[in-house]
Amino acid sequence: MDHDSLRAEFPLLDTCLYLNSNSTGAVPRRVETVLKRYWQTLTGWRDEVWSNWLEVAVRGGGHVADVGVAGLTLGGGNGWFARVFGLACDNLLAADVLTAAxxxxxxxxxxxQDLYWGLRGGGNLGVVLEFTLRLHPVGDLLGGLLMYRLEDAPEVLGFxxxxxxxxxxxxVAPAILAAPPAPFVPAELHGQPVFALAVCYVGDIPAGVRELAALRAVxxxxxxxxxxxxxxxxxHFFDAQSAPTPYRMRSHLGGPITAELIETLVDFGGRPSSPENLILLLPMGGTTGAVAPEETAFWHRGAAYCLEIAAAWSADEENPGRHAEWADQLWAATRPWSVGAEANHLATKDLTGSAAPTAATTNGWPRSSGRGTRRTCSG
Known part of the structure; x- marks a missing residue:
């Protein structure tokens, strides 16, 4: 199936792909995508030829299948493979951009080059018409969930x-969320806050079992x-938490896990405003931290974790403000731990309602506001 056929068959998904296979059957090392909406469009490919490639060649995508390619890539883009392959923006090789001119x-x-620098973690600096993204070969994976009672969270987070x-x-991504009504969960915990670790090891399965043994013993x-x-x-691991619903999202990039952070997360996690709420600590470091801060617009390469705070509620909720307040209060309580934010999660206002540039934007401001970038963006 060639790319013209793909355009005709899937016009609404914009599945226009160009893989540098040269019809040799070799695993591609890059993909060009035209205004593609979701990472899952590639991940779940089932054509008999393409699926073989896509099982072993992946992009630096996010943690949720229906996250948008454009926003994730331009704002930074943490994901399951960030520690080994870098952020989504680190895998952007080139882009065709419609400028303000x-x-x-x-x-x-x-x-x-200045525009290229800004597109990698700096957010929208124009309308990106086409992305060229690096692919990585992936074979075996070891992954899944470790679930605990919430009272075990301090011990595991301390480890x-x-x-x-x-x-x-x-x-390893710690989370506090409502327990699903699954057979492996005691009935009295269904819908109640529990602590979990979402775990992934990219590589040889026996090696992964050995590497994760100490963690799984805690x-x-x-x-x-x-x-x-x-x-x-x-x-598709977090699909249940990404269902369409009203929500409030706050986030920090932060340092190592501290006793104060543990106490705060367990406190708020134990009294969610809604069973749909989620607290998630996404690990950074590894390859993500190996990139020099000035190399891209994603400045905070020394961050250890990205804290995501999500409050969600039903559309017929009579008092949605209480859910937003829960997220805002947790965000404020963890602000001393924060080192900044990524463009994917920048709030336009702080809790007082005033405009608040953050370290994520101000550290890169000299270059992003310089003559080179303005000249590039204006043509």
Whole structure:
């Protein structure tokens, strides 16, 4: 199936792909996508030829299948493989951009370099018409969920505070969320706050089992669902938390896990305003931290975690303000731990309602506001 056929068959998904296979059957090393909306469009491909490629060649996508390619890439883009392959913006090789002057320019390492710098983590600096993204070969995966009672969270988080992941291939994301009505969850905990670790190891399965053994031995998990899996399964891991619903999202980039952070997260996690609420700590470091801060517009390369705070509620909620207040209060309580924010999660106003540029924008301001960028963006 060629790319013209793909355009005709899937016009609403914009599945226009160009893989540099040269009809040899080799695994591609880059993909060009025209205004593609969702990472899952590639991840779940089932054509007999394309699916073989896409099982072993993945992009630096996010943690949720229906996250948009454009916003994630331009704002930074943490994901399951960030520690080993870098952020989504680190895998942007080039982009065709419609500027404010109405001109289409190519931004990459050798042309319009300032614009290319800004597109990698700086958000929208024009309308990106086409992305060229680096692909990475991926074979075996070890992943899944470790679930605990909420009272076990301080012990497990305390272990993680001292845990030095032996390899960049290890990704461990702590979360506090409502327990699903699943057979492995005691009935009295259904819908109640529990603590969980979303775990991923990219590489040889036996090696991954050895690397994660110490982590899996901590505490008394209600369930250990870690095992061989695929990237497609991981991409749909948080689908239940990404269903369309009114929500309030706040975020920090922060340092290592501290005792104060543990106490705050467990406190707020134990009294959610809604069973749909989610607290998630996404690990950074590894390859993400190996990039020099000034190399891209994503400045905070020394961050250890990205804290995501999500409050969600039903559309017929009579008092939605209480849910937004829960998220805002947790965001304010964890602000001393924060080192900044990424463009994917920048709030336009602080809690007082006044405009508030953050360290995420001000550290890169000299270059992003310089003559080179203005000249590039204006054509």
């Amino acid at each position: 109405g001109e289409i320019v190519r931004a990459g390492p050798d042309e319009n 993680l505070a001292e845990y030095d992941a032996p390899d960049d291939e290890v990704n 505490g008394k998990p209600l369930a250990d669902l870690v095992g061989p899996t695929s990237f497609e399964v991981l991409q």
